[in-house]
Amino acid sequence: MESRLKVLRVFKALHKTRIDVFKGDxxxxxxxxxxxxxxxxxNKEETSEEKINKMIKMASDVEIVLRKTVIQGVHVEDNKIVLQPREDLLLENVPYCDNPRKT
Incomplete structure (x- = not known):
């Protein structure tokens, strides 16, 4: 029963991420x-607990990759694509410093 809940959670997480990542497409x-x-x-007929856990881990990893690395691009001209990153992907751009400041 616990595996079933994990499977349903990761299934739902994948779909939520899909909706967020591919919004409008x-x-x-x-x-x-x-x-x-x-x-x-x-894989719905799988009964091996070990295989189910491996597939849950794979689905979870796929969800993380989608959420953290996929950026939408929109063709605006023949040779031009405009990227549309989500807010959660944008990071503060801090230049590299060999001698960090002590705070």
Whole structure:
């Protein structure tokens, strides 16, 4: 029963991340939804606790990669793409310093 809850949590997390990452891109949203559902459906008969835990870990890692590394791009001209990073991906740009200040 505990594995089932973990599977449902990671399934829901993947879909929430998909919606956030691909916001406004119907094609990408649909493709991601189909792929997530297909992978979970393909393995729904799995009974090995070890394999289930490995797949949960893989799904969790995929969710993290999507959330932390994927940035949307929009074609605005033939050879021009405008990137649209999400707020949570933007970091303070601090220059490198060999001698950090003591605070």
């Amino acid at each position: 119907i094609r990408a949203l649909t493709a991601a939804r189909q792929k997530i559902n297909e992978e979970f459906r393909k």
